[in-house]
Each structure stands twice: as structure tokens, then as C-alpha cells.
Amino acid sequence: MAKILCVLYDDPADGFPPRYARDDIPTIDRYPDGQSTPTPEGLDFRPGELVGSVSGGLGLRNFLERAGHEFVVTSDKEGPDSVFERELPDADVVISQPFWPAYLTSDLIAKAPRLRLAITAGIGSDHVDLKAAVENKVTVAEATYSNSISVAEHAVMQILALVRDYLPAHRLVTDDRGWHIADAAQRSYDLEGMAVGVMAAGRIGVAVLRRLAPFDVTLHYTDKNRLPIELEEELNLVFHEDVRSLASAVDVLSIHAPLHPETKGLFDDELIGSMKRGSYLVNTARAAICDRDAVVRAVESGRLAGYAGDVWYPQPPPADHPWRNMPHQGMTPHVSGTTLSAQARYAAATREILENWLAGTPIRDEYLIVDQGHLAGSGSRSYTT
Numbered sequence: 548m549a550k551i552l553c554v555l556y557d558d559p560a561d562g563f564p565p566r567y568a569r570d571d572i573p574t575i576d577r578y579p580d581g582q583s584t585p586t587p588e589g590l591d592f593r594p595g596e597l598v599g600s601v602s603g604g605l606g607l608r609n610f611l612e613r614a615g616h617e618f619v620v621t622s623d624k625e626g627p628d629s630v631f632e633r634e635l636p637d638a639d640v641v642i643s644q645p646f647w648p649a650y651l652t653s654d655l656i657a658k659a660p661r662l663r664l665a666i667t668a669g670i671g672s673d674h675v676d677l678k679a680a681v682e683n684k685v686t687v688a689e690a691t692y693s694n695s696i697s698v699a700e701h702a703v704m705q706i707l708a709l710v711r712d713y714l715p716a717h718r719l720v721t722d723d724r725g726w727h728i729a730d731a732a733q734r735s736y737d738l739e740g741m742a743v744g745v746m747a748a749g750r751i752g753v754a755v756l757r758r759l760a761p762f763d764v765t766l767h768y769t770d771k772n773r774l775p776i777e778l779e780e781e782l783n784l785v786f787h788e789d790v791r792s793l794a795s796a797v798d799v800l801s802i803h804a805p806l807h808p809e810t811k812g813l814f815d816d817e818l819i820g821s822m823k824r825g826s827y828l829v830n831t832a833r834a835a836i837c838d839r840d841a842v843v844r845a846v847e848s849g850r851l852a853g854y855a856g857d858v859w860y861p862q863p864p865p866a867d868h869p870w871r872n873m874p875h876q877g878m879t880p881h882v883s884g885t886t887l888s889a890q891a892r893y894a895a896a897t898r899e900i901l902e903n904w905l906a907g908t909p910i911r912d913e914y915l916i917v918d919q920g921h922l923a924g925s926g927s928r929s930y931t932t
């Protein structure tokens with residue numbers, strides 16, 4: 548029997564909603580590239596329920612306990628006295644999420660000799676030391692595509708919110724009973740006609756480009772894998788060989804690359820300084836792709852007219868994290884990929900991965916990041932160790 552240790556974010560502060568805002572979520576059978584949505588043999592929750600927090604347990608408890616496995620779910624993840632670190636040494640499987648990551652460092656992997664599988668219930672496995680996973684033959688799998696469109700929608704929302712200066716205008720309505728139109732207009736622009744670019748055009752980056760095309764913008768991208776010519780022509784894309792060329796060419800830049808050694812700290816004073824004055828930067832990928840203090844300096848100096856995103860380092864960020872209170876920002880908590888719609892898909896994908904692993908049958912290639920001591924599947928395309 549296996550021990551499955553699952554780290555999830557806390558339940559809602561005021562308890563579970565007595566009733567959800569909507570009665571159902573749309574049924575989606577396939578992702579835009581044709582990949583089928585998760586196909587577990589069973590599901591013990593109703594899609595649209597909050598299963599991503601501790602009590603929800605990704606809807607896995609009945610399935611695992613019926614089969615005699617031990618299932619430990621906790622949000623307590625920091626430090627040697629945390630439930631996560633205390634339960635880890637004899638765990639066979641760790642499930643974690645980018646929203647509330649249990650950082651599986653090389654030290655912790657060394658302290659977990661039974662660990663064979665690390666599942667990311669979401670996308671982005673940078674909270675796992677992939678080099679250590681390779682060396683220790685720990686399989687790393689994630690719910691590829693489960694929340695890519697969720698994130699793309701969030702990025703488009705934040706681009707519009709920054710360019711139009713939505714949040715300050717909204718605050719004028721809620722915090723002030725006046726009618727200050729000039730205050731609301733003084734930093735508000737149209738997106739139409741601007742040059743908008745994505746750094747990395749994978750599943751999310753391409754979905755952002757597709758969603759922005761109807762706004763009559765010019766679309767730019769860079770990626771280490773160039774897109775098919777047909778797609779470049781369909782969306783009228785300008786390809787840039789490197790991020791430096793992209794950064795200096797656009798008014799709005801949205802980051803969609805994984806965090807790995809090539810991208811860590813990439814957006815520093817120099818790169819942000821090469822952007823046009825008054826550019827907008829949106830980062831729903833990983834916080835550490837941007838130099839925290841360089842971003843603060845850029846919004847304060849006006850090099851950036853705005854910064855938004857939902858990713859922070861560390862997570863949760865300390866109360867005095869400067870992105871909480873810097874000017875001209877539209878940050879949210881790490882929520883873009885954990886809408887109720889996304890949860891239904893990544894919880895089902897997690898169940899599918901577990902069903903395969905427990906039965907000794909292959910995990911879908913597209914879910915694999917590391918397998919049998921190598922980068923594998925989606926991981927070999929997007930990551931370096």
C-alpha cells in the first residue's frame with residue numbers, strides 16, 4: 548500500500564460557500580491541440596466544486612482509502628516541524644501545487660528514500676528540484692494543459708486592466724463617492740494598435756496571442772522553438788530571435804516561459820530598461836523570472852507603466868513583499884490556474900496519473916516532466932535541469 552502526501556492551500560477563511568455562484572461548468576472534452584481532457588476511470592466529486600483546498604483533497608480521499616492507501620492532506624508545508632516535512636520520509640507519492648508549493652528541494656528528496664512520484668496538480672514543476680528528481684529516479688508528472696486556458700484568460704484580463712487602468716478607476720467608485728472622470732482617465736489607454744508580445748509561445752503563450760488577435764494589435768513572440776509558419780501567418784506574428792529584441796519592440800509583454808536556469812532572473816534592470824518607457828509587463832509564469840526589485844524600480848521610475856501577474860516568490864509572499872504596495876500594479880494571489888473550472892481538470896488529471904501509477908500502467912507522455920532518470924514528455928521540450 549502506498550502513502551500519498553498531498554499539500555494544498557487552506558480552505559476559504561469563512562468556510563466553504565453554502566452555495567456556488569454557478570450550478571455547473573462547461574464540459575470540455577479536448578484541449579485546443581486535440582489532446583483529450585483527463586480520462587480517469589472514476590471521479591468522486593462534482594466538477595465546479597472547490598476541491599483544490601485541504602478539505603477538498605482533490606476529490607481523491609475515497610478513491611485512495613477504498614484501495615487501502617494512506618492519504619495525508621495538509622497545508623502546513625514550511626520548515627522541519629511542518630506536517631509536510633514530518634510526513635515526507637516514508638511517503639511514496641507527493642502531490643503539490645504551484646499555488647501553494649511544497650518545495651521539494653534536493654535535501655528533502657534525499658530524506659525521502661521511498662519517494663517515487665511527484666505530481667504537480669497544475670502546471671509548472673519548478674518547485675521540484677528536477678536535477679535531484681532525475682538523479683534519484685523520481686518521476687515528475689503534471690496536469691499538462693489543465694489550466695493553460697485559465698491562465699491565458701487571466702493574462703489577457705490583466706493586460707486590459709493595466710492598459711485601461713481599470714483597478715484605480717474601480718476604486719474611485721468604491722472608495723470615493725465623487726465623480727472624478729479625469730482621475731480615472733489620466734492613465735487610461737486603448738490596447739488597439741499597440742504592439743503586444745509574449746515571451747514563450749507554448750500552450751499558454753499561443754492561447755494569449757489567439758485571444759488578443761481580435762483587438763487589432765500587432766502580435767510578437769519569442770520562443771526557443773519557433774511556431775509553425777502556418778500559425779505565424781494566421782495570426783500575423785512577428786518572431787524575435789531573442790527576448791531582448793522582443794522587449795524593445797513591444798508596448799505590452801506577457802511572460803509565459805517555465806522557470807528554469809535559462810529564465811531565472813531574466814527580466815533584470817538591463818532588460819526592463821531596454822523596454823519602451825511606459826511599457827506594461829504581465830507575468831503569470833513564475834515570479835523569479837523577474838528580478839523583484841528591478842520591477843519595483845521600473846514602476847516607480849515610469850519605465851513600466853504597469854506590472855501585473857499572479858505569481859510571487861516565495862509563496863505565500865511575506866506581508867512586506869514590495870509588489871503588494873508598489874504603484875501601478877494589478878497583482879492577484881496565485882489564482883489564475885486554480886479557478887473552479889481548472890480545478891475540475893487538474894484534480895481529474897491527478898487521479899488519472901495516480902490510477903496509472905498504482906496500476907503500473909504508463910502515465911500519458913504529455914503529463915511527464917521527468918521519468919526514469921531523464922527529462923521526459925512535456926518536460927524534455929520545456930525544461931532544462
Ligand SMILES: NC(=O)C1=CN([C@@H]2O[C@H](COP(=O)(O)OP(=O)(O)OC[C@H]3O[C@@H](n4cnc5c(N)ncnc54)[C@H](O)[C@@H]3O)[C@@H](O)[C@H]2O)C=CC1
Nearest residue numbers: 670671747748749750751770771804805809831832884929
Ligand atoms: N499562474 C499559473 O497559475 C500558472 C502558471 N503556469 C506557468 O506557465 C508556464 C508555461 O505553461 P505552458 O504554456 O502550459 O507550458 P508549455 O510547455 O506549453 O510552454 C512553454 C514554452 O516555453 C518555451 N521556453 C522554455 N524556455 C524558454 C526560453 N529560455 N526562452 C524562450 N522560450 C522558452 C518552450 O519552448 C515552450 O514553448 C509553466 O511552466 C508555468 O510556470 C502554468 C500554469 C498555471
